[in-house]
Amino acid sequence: MRGDSNRPVSGGAFAARKGLNHVNNRLFTIAVWGVAGCVMLFIFGLLFLILERGVPKLTWDFIFGLPSEIDAGGGIGPALFNSIYMLVISLIIAIPLGVAAGIYLAEFAPDNKWIGVIRICVEGLASVPSLIFGLFGIALFVEMFQLGLTILGAAVSLAFLNLPIIVRVTEEAIRAVPGEIKQASFALGATHLQTIRRVLIPQAMNGIITGICLVAGRGFGESAVVILTAGVTTSGVMWDFNLLSPGENLAVHLWYIQSAAIVPDAQEISQKAAAVLIIIVLAINILFRLPLWIRERKSR
Amino acid sequence: MLESTTTGSIAVSGELGHSIRSGSGRKLDRKNRLLLYNRTFKIACIASAGFVCLILFSILFLMFRTGVLTFQTVPAAKFFFSTDWSPENESYGAFIFIFGTFALTALTLLISVPISIFVAVFLAEIAPRWLRDAMRPVLDLLVGIPSVVYGFLGMTILIPLLRESAGTSMGDGILAAAIVLSIMVLPTISRISDDSISVVPQKYRDASYALGATRFQTVFKVVLPAARSGIIYGIILGMARAVGETMAVVMVIGNTPQLADALFKPTSVLTSNIVMQISNVPFDSTWNYALYLMGFLLLVISLVMIVIIRLIQRRGAKS
Numbered sequence: 126m127r128g129d130s131n132r133p134v135s136g137g138a139f140a141a142r143k144g145l146n147h148v149n150n151r152l153f154t155i156a157v158w159g160v161a162g163c164v165m166l167f168i169f170g171l172l173f174l175i176l177e178r179g180v181p182k183l184t185w186d187f188i189f190g191l192p193s194e195i196d197a198g199g200g201i202g203p204a205l206f207n208s209i210y211m212l213v214i215s216l217i218i219a220i221p222l223g224v225a226a227g228i229y230l231a232e233f234a235p236d237n238k239w240i241g242v243i244r245i246c247v248e249g250l251a252s253v254p255s256l257i258f259g260l261f262g263i264a265l266f267v268e269m270f271q272l273g274l275t276i277l278g279a280a281v282s283l284a285f286l287n288l289p290i291i292v293r294v295t296e297e298a299i300r301a302v303p304g305e306i307k308q309a310s311f312a313l314g315a316t317h318l319q320t321i322r323r324v325l326i327p328q329a330m331n332g333i334i335t336g337i338c339l340v341a342g343r344g345f346g347e348s349a350v351v352i353l354t355a356g357v358t359t360s361g362v363m364w365d366f367n368l369l370s371p372g373e374n375l376a377v378h379l380w381y382i383q384s385a386a387i388v389p390d391a392q393e394i395s396q397k398a399a400a401v402l403i404i405i406v407l408a409i410n411i412l413f414r415l416p417l418w419i420r421e422r423k424s425r
Numbered sequence: 426m427l428e429s430t431t432t433g434s435i436a437v438s439g440e441l442g443h444s445i446r447s448g449s450g451r452k453l454d455r456k457n458r459l460l461l462y463n464r465t466f467k468i469a470c471i472a473s474a475g476f477v478c479l480i481l482f483s484i485l486f487l488m489f490r491t492g493v494l495t496f497q498t499v500p501a502a503k504f505f506f507s508t509d510w511s512p513e514n515e516s517y518g519a520f521i522f523i524f525g526t527f528a529l530t531a532l533t534l535l536i537s538v539p540i541s542i543f544v545a546v547f548l549a550e551i552a553p554r555w556l557r558d559a560m561r562p563v564l565d566l567l568v569g570i571p572s573v574v575y576g577f578l579g580m581t582i583l584i585p586l587l588r589e590s591a592g593t594s595m596g597d598g599i600l601a602a603a604i605v606l607s608i609m610v611l612p613t614i615s616r617i618s619d620d621s622i623s624v625v626p627q628k629y630r631d632a633s634y635a636l637g638a639t640r641f642q643t644v645f646k647v648v649l650p651a652a653r654s655g656i657i658y659g660i661i662l663g664m665a666r667a668v669g670e671t672m673a674v675v676m677v678i679g680n681t682p683q684l685a686d687a688l689f690k691p692t693s694v695l696t697s698n699i700v701m702q703i704s705n706v707p708f709d710s711t712w713n714y715a716l717y718l719m720g721f722l723l724l725v726i727s728l729v730m731i732v733i734i735r736l737i738q739r740r741g742a743k744s
Contacts, residue, residue, distance in 0.1 A: 150639035154551065160540060161547035164611070165560065168567060171578060171608075225473035233467055234474070245735070246478040252727045253484065254669020256696050260703070260720045261484045264491060268708050285480050292477060318463045339569065346571020349671035349700060356704075376573040380672055383577055392581075399574050410566050418562065 172403070179400025187397055191363065192378070197390040201378060201398050203359040207276060208374035210366070211351070212344045214280035219287045220337065226288075227295025228321060251289035258286045259353030266354060277368040279355035286350060287340040294336025298329035331417055338413035342406045348376035357381045375402055485724065492718030498711045504718070510682040512702075512712040519719055525685045525694040526668060526723075529599055529606070529678075533667045537607035537614060538660055544611070545618035545656075546644055561619070567612040576676030579605040584677060593689045597679030600688040605673050610663035617662060621655020622648060654737050661737075665730050669723060671696040695719045 190200020226247075234240040259282060266278030302325050310320040326333075351374050360370040373381065379398045382391050495504060499517045507518025544564075548557055583604060584596035625648050633643040649656070679691020680701050693701075699716050706712045 146639050146642070150641040153641040153644070157543050157547045157551055160543040161552070161560075164540065164544055165563070167608075168563065174582070175574065175578070222473045222476060225470045226477050229467075229470035229474040233470055243474050243478055245731070246481045248735075249728050249731050250477060250481045250484075252665050252731045253481075254665075254671070254696065254723055254727055256669060256671045256699060257484065257488065257720055257724050260699070260717060261487060263703070263708075264487045264717075288477055288480065292474075316459050316463050318459075318466045321466075342569035346569070346573065348571065348573045349696075352672075352700065353703060376571050376672070379573050379577060380676065383580060384676065395577060395581075399577050402571055402574055406569055406571060407566060410569050414562070 175396075175399050175403050179396045179398075180404075182393060182397055183400065187394075188401065189363065192359070193388060197388060199388055199390075199394060201375060201394070201401065202363050203365065204373055204375045204378035204398075205401065206363065206365075207355075207359060207372035208345055208376070211276055211280045211283060211355075211372070211374055212341060214277075214368075215283035215287060215344055216337070216341065218281060218284035219291055219340070222284075223288050223291025224295045224333065226292045228299060228325075230292065230296040231299035232317070232321060232325070247289045247292050250285075251293065254349075255286055255347060256349045256353075258282045259350040261285070262350065262354035272369060274354060274356035274371045275369045276355055276372040279351045279372070279374075280368075282350045282354050283344050283347060286347065287344055290340050290343075291333075291336055294339075295329070295333050298332025298336070299325050301332065302328040331420070334413055335417060338409055341413075342409045345374075345409065346376050346402060346406055348374070348380055352377050352380070357385070488717055488721040488724055491714055492721040495711060495714040495718045497714075499715065504715070508684055510698075512706075512715070515711070517711065517715045519695075519715065519722075521682050521684050522693055522695045522698050522719060523722065525599070525692050526696070526726075528685050529602055529674070529694050530664055530667045532599060532603035533606040533610065534660065534664060536603060537610050537663065540607070541611050541614035541659070541663075542618055542649075542656065544615040545622055546649075548615070548619040549622035550640070550644060550648065561616070564612040564616050568616075572609065572670060572673040573676075575605050575609055576673035579673065579677040587689070591689055595679070595689055595691060597677060597691045598687070598689045599678065599685045599692055601677040602674050602694075605677055606667045606670060609670065609673060610666050613666060614659045614663040617659030618652065618656045621652040621659070624655075625651045654740070657737055658734055661730050661734055665727050668726055668730075669696065671700050675700055695723050 187200045188205065189202040191202055192204065193199035226243075230240065230243060230247075234243065262278050262282035266272045266275065266281070272278060306324060306328065307320060310324045315323070355373060355377075356371040357373050357377055357380075359365070359372050360367070365372070375398060379395055379402065382388070382398065383395045388394065495517065498515075504517055504519055505523070506520050507516070508520045509516045509518040510521055548560060552560065579601060584601055586596075587601055588594070588596035629647050629651055630643055633647045638646070674694060675697040678693060678697055680693050680697055681691040682698070683690060683692050685692040699719055703713070703716050706716070
C-alpha cells in the first residue's frame with residue numbers, strides 16, 4: 126500500500142523535472158539560434174554598411190588619383206600602389222624562406238629536442254604582436270642602417286611578420302601528403318630533392334596557397350608595422366618604384382585621413398578607402414580559396 | 426599489408442641518401458650532381474629554419490637591450506607602479522598602460538567568449554548542414570579583414586552610438602575598444618572552438634542521449650568539457666590578438682594617459698601609447714627606451730601565452 130501511495134508522487138516529481146529539462150532544452154536551442162543569428166546579421170550588416178557607403182562613390186580618378194593635403198577630392202593612388210608593392214616585396218622575401226623552413230621541419234628535421242626548439246620559435250614568432258615587428262623595423266632600418274622611413278624597411282618587417290605563418294602552413298601541408306605517394310617516388314629511384322620538388326610540393330600546393338593568401342590579406346591590410354617603418358606620407362608621385370622612399374599603404378592612409386588630415390572631405394575619402402580595402406582583401410581570399418572549396422565539396 | 430607499409434616508411438626515412446650512394450656501377454657525373462643538389466637544398470632549408478629562429482632571438486635581444494636602458498634613469502618600481510606618465514617632466518610611470526592592457530583584455534574576453542562559444546555550439550551541434558557550410562567560410566574571411574577597418578567603423582558608428590545611449594559627452598574609452606576587439610576576436614575563438622567541438626567523438630553524445638539527457642545537458646555536461654582544451658586554446662589565441670592589437674584600439678580608446686577606472690573615459694593601453702608616441706621621440710632618449718620596454722613587456726606577455734598553450738596541448742596529448 127505504501128509503495129502505491131509513493132508512486133504517483135515520485136512520478137509527478139519526475140514529470141516536473143522532465144518538463145523543466147524540456148523547457149531548458151528549448152530555451153537553450155532558441156538562445157543559440159538567436160545568438161548565432163544576431164552575429165551573422167551583425168557581420169553582414171557591417172560588410173554591407175562599408176560597401177554601401179563607399180562603393181557608389183568610387184571613381185577611377187579616386188583610385189588612381191594623387192592624395193591632397195588641403196583641398197577636397199584627393200585620391201588614394203600612391204597609397205594603393207604602395208600597398209601592393211610592399212605586399213609583393215614582402216611575399217618575395219617571405220615565401221622562399223618560409224617554404225624552405227617548412228620543408229625542413231616536415232622532411233629533414235630529426236625528431237628530437239632541436240626540432241622542438243625551432244617549432245617553439247616559429248610559434249613564438251607567430252604570436253608576436255605586429256606592433257613589435259614595427260619597433261624591430263625602426264631599430265633595424267631607421268637606427269642601425271640609418272635609412273629613415275622606407276618602403277624597403279616596411280616590406281622586410283612585413284615579411285618577418287608573415288614568415289612564421291607560411292612556415293607552419295607549409296609544414297602542415299607537406300606532412301598531410303600520404304606516405305605511400307612519397308614512398309612510390311622513392312621506389313622509382315627519385316632522390317629526396319626530386320621527391321620534394323615533383324611530388325610533395327605539388328601535392329601540398331593547395332594548403333600552401335591557402336596559407337599564402339591568408340598572409341597576403343594580412344599584409345595588405347597591415348597598418349601598425351607600416352606606420353612605424355614607412356611613415357604616414359608618400360613620395361607624392363604615382364608608380365614610385367624607389368625602395369628607399371617613404372610610403373604609407375592604404376590602411377595607414379585610411380587611419381591618417383580619419384584622425385589627422387585636414388581635408389574637408391575626409392569622411393568621404395575614408396569611406397571609399399575602407400570599401401576599396403575590404404573589396405581587395407575579400408577578393409584575395411575568395412579568388413585563391415574558391416578552387417579549394419570547390420575541390421573540397423567534390424571530394425565529399 | 427599495414428605492417429609492410431610501416432616498416433617500409435622506417436626503412437625509407439632511415440636511408441634516404443644511401444639509395445644513391447650505394448648504387449652499383451661506375452661513378453656517374455649525374456649521381457654526384459644529384460648528391461650536390463640534395464645537399465645544397467638541405468643546407469638551404471636548414472639555414473631558412475635557423476633564420477626564423479634568428480629573427481625571434483634578435484627581436485627579443487633588440488627589444489630587451491633598448492628597453493632595459495630605461496632603468497638607467499628610472500627605477501623599476503617607479504616604471505611598473507607609478508601612474509604618472511609625463512615624459513616632458515621626466516616622469517615615466519607605465520602602470521596606467523599595463524593596467525589598461527589587462528583591463529581591456531579582460532573586458533574583451535568577458536564579452537566575446539560567451540558569444541563565441543554559443544556560435545561554436547551552433548555551428549558544430551545545431552546548425553543544419555547547408556548553414557554550417559555557408560557560415561564557416563564567412564567566419565574565416567572575417568579573420569582577414571584589416572584592423573583599421575574595424576577601428577574606422579568603431580570610430581564612425583560605435584562611438585556616436587555609445588555617446589547617445591550612455592548620455593555622456595565622451596564615447597571613447599575602454600568599453601568602445603573592448604566592443605571593437607570582441608568583434609575582431611570572435612571569429613578566431615568561435616572557429617577554433619567549433620573545430621574542437623566537432624572532433625568530440627560521436628559516441629560520447631550517443632551515450633549521453635542514451636542516458637536520457639536532453640541536448641542542453643549533453644552540450645554542457647559532455648561535449649563542452651570534452652572539447653575544453655581546444656576551446657581554451659582558441660581563447661588564448663583570441664587573447665593574444667586582443668593584447669597585441671594596435672590600430673583598431675588607437676582609433677577608439679582616446680589616447681590619454683588616465684587610469685581606466687570607468688567604462689567611458691579616454692585612456693591608453695601599451696600598444697596605443699607606443700604607436701602614438703614613438704614617431705615623435707629621438708631614438709636615444711629615455712622616453713624612447715621606456716616605449717621599447719613597454720614593447721618588451723608585450724612581447725613577454727605574448728610569449729607566456731604560447732608557453733601556456735604548449736602546456737595545455739601537452740596535457741591534452743597525454744590524456
